[in-house]
Amino acid sequence: MDDRMTNTTMGSLRELQKLDDRIKEIRNEVSLFDNRLAMVEEPALKLETELSQLRERLSQMKVDARRLERAADDKRARVDKMEARLTRVSNLREEAAVKTELDLIVKAIAADEQEALHLLDQVKRSEVIEGEIAGRTREARDGVGPQQGALLESREAFLSRLAELRARRLEVLEGVAALQRRVYEAFYQSGRTVVVATLFEDGACGHCFGVIPLQIQNEVRQGEALVRCEACGVILTTEPEPDLDPSLTEPLPGTLAEDLGDSVESVDGEGGAGGGEDTAE
Numbered sequence: 345m346d347d348r349m350t351n352t353t354m355g356s357l358r359e360l361q362k363l364d365d366r367i368k369e370i371r372n373e374v375s376l377f378d379n380r381l382a383m384v385e386e387p388a389l390k391l392e393t394e395l396s397q398l399r400e401r402l403s404q405m406k407v408d409a410r411r412l413e414r415a416a417d418d419k420r421a422r423v424d425k426m427e428a429r430l431t432r433v434s435n436l437r438e439e440a441a442v443k444t445e446l447d448l449i450v451k452a453i454a455a456d457e458q459e460a461l462h463l464l465d466q467v468k469r470s471e472v473i474e475g476e477i478a479g480r481t482r483e484a485r486d487g488v489g490p491q492q493g494a495l496l497e498s499r500e501a502f503l504s505r506l507a508e509l510r511a512r513r514l515e516v517l518e519g520v521a522a523l524q525r526r527v528y529e530a531f532y533q534s535g536r537t538v539v540v541a542t543l544f545e546d547g548a549c550g551h552c553f554g555v556i557p558l559q560i561q562n563e564v565r566q567g568e569a570l571v572r573c574e575a576c577g578v579i580l581t582t583e584p585e586p587d588l589d590p591s592l593t594e595p596l597p598g599t600l601a602e603d604l605g606d607s608v609e610s611v612d613g614e615g616g617a618g619g620g621e622d623t624a625e
């Protein structure tokens with residue numbers, strides 16, 4: 345093995361570049377799917393939260409109303425006892441004292457009953473609202489399943505394409521010498537979108553269109569060294585860009601990247617191309 349830049353090495357680097365671009369696109373697609381899946385479920389989740397909070401409040405109100413009714417019952421029992429005592433009082437002063445207490449208890453009973461009625465009224469109105477929200481929640485939840493199914497199916501197709509691209513990438517890497525491989529990986533991972541570009545026949549760099557000095561052009565044409573454009577840093581080659589296997593470029597169903605029509609603007613904003621996290625692998 346020597347480190348000479350054979351034409352096939354440059355061809356491999358060009359294919360690597362194409363594969364990596366495609367991998368980046370697909371990973372972006374998958375993150376769009378993930379965002380969309382979360383969005384699809386969000387309205388149902390919101391309603392479910394609202395419904396469970398309302399139900400909690402409802403049961404608390406019912407407990408409170410029952411407690412008030414029990415308190416009123418206890419007080420009524422006391423009223424009975426006091427009325428019995430009234431028949432046994434021995435003087436006016438005692439009678440007045442019992443009557444005053446009786447009066448206070450009767451007022452307290454009225455207040456408890458009033459409050460309980462008010463609560464039961466609230467319970468009734470809340471139960472109507474609960475019914476409405478429960479209906480809307482069911483509808484939202486029923487709609488989630490089919491939408492999620494379609495999205496998950498497409499996402500699966502993108503993931504298996506991703507696996508194919510990565511497998512092909514490994515195959516191509518096998519044929520590239522360690523040095524060139526390291527140079528390529530370092531360039532690509534530094535966030536450079538174009539690593540390898542054509543040296544045009546007129547001597548211009550295929551990426552920045554700057555004119556390459558003659559001596560360097562000759563080195564590129566000999567294909568014996570890894571030569572970079574002094575202006576923009578891409579690796580220059582006269583090797584044509586290879587076509588990827590057609591199975592790797594066939595369009596996949598259900599793509600979201602071009603789907604700008606409906607409510608995905610925010611998703612595109614977050615998952616748009618060129619995000620820093622794309623260089624993670």
Ligand SMILES: [Zn+2]
Nearest residue numbers: 549552573576
């Ligand atoms: Zn250049």
